[in-house]
Amino acid sequence: MQRSPDPQVSAQPLEHAVRIIHRVCCLAGSTALIDDIRRENRGLRTAIRRHDTPVLFDWLIDALSYQGISDQVAYGYIAQHGQATWRLIELGLSGYPGCPKLGSYWRFHDCRFDKGSRTCAEPDHIGRCPLPRHDLRNGRLNQTAYSLYLFIRDIADGEFVRWIDGRLDAAEGAADADRLGQMQAALIEPLRHVYGVSDKVLTMALSVMMLAAAKPRWVEVAGNMIAIDTLVHNFLHRTGILRRFQAVHAYGLGCYRPGGCADVVRAAADQIDARAFNPTLPAIFPRFIQHAVWRYCAQQGLDVCNGNRIDDKRACNNVYCRARILCDREVIPNNMSLKS
Secondary structure, three states: OOOOOOHHHHOOHHHHHHHHHHHHHHHHOOOOHHHHHHHHOHHHHHHHHHOOHHHHHHHHHHHHOOOOOOHHHHHHHHHHHOOOOHHHHHHHHOOOOOOHHHHOOOOOOOOOOEOOOOEOOOHHHOOOOOHHHOOOOOHHHHHHHHHHHHHHHHHOOOOHHHHHHHHHHHHHOOOOOOHHHHHHHHHHHHHOOOOOOOHHHHHHHHHHHHHHOOOHHHHHHHOOOOOOOHHHHHHHHHOOHHHHOOOOOOOOHHHOOOOOHHHHHHHHHHHOOHHHOOOOOOOOOHHHHHHHHHHHHOOOOOOOOOOOOOOOOOOOOOOOOOOHHHOOOOOOOHHHOOOO
16 A cells, blocks of 8 residues: 655755754764774874885775675684785785786786686686685685785885875866865776775775874865765665655665765755764764764664664554654665665
């Protein structure tokens, strides 16, 4: 049976989005978000200050290893089997004249290493190749580790901090009204071609790294970075925000396209002064807004708006949700989301 129209439907899309997201920020906003990130990543902050590329690489590879699986499973596997570190890869490639794929970042394309079958695009070289020696969770992660290593070595000249600063310098000087968006794109676009890296995990990792740094411009750009996961996407759907913006889409690349989830969160962030929650935060802080929505939904947060609490075959009936009075309680079709 179709639900009767909600009286809130007449509200303008942005007004509705701001009202419900502001309520969620009041309930779940992490007022110490930047301080918490810095406290939890003191070693990372030191590495940035010292331009310690190996430490930054090792931290990034750990972060990228958590995509596509639960944090607990990924952490347990790394603890038991180890990780592909900068030093181990450097040692493995030292004096190795073998596989042409490992000659440079530009030649690494289409390695196709598969851990299960122990095959690759250059089978004559696999016996001596250092890439399979790392016992990672799957062969894709082996390729990601070597692709990122070669990117930093060849594209960033082994100096990741200096590369970030150079990319930001070039983008900041461009004549574009969306200054922070251009600066973010200057980092994300080239790194997007590193094998096996998703936009969501890459954006999240860079945001944490840059918020941890004592570099005002890094913090400014990182605060504009938004990582849309299924929890955030489903929240925007269930609340009717996407429908009101005429932006209903399946979870995935559509979340980052013009008018998608990321744009909706940024539009709401433009209207919500984060300084109201903590005077030391930036006034416009999309990362804070996105994190508040995620925290409201996630099991490790307030555990309110997720697939364990809500049967998406029917309108949400969670009477304990303190944003319920503002919510359109939309049903999510099976083809519009992953389970969250």
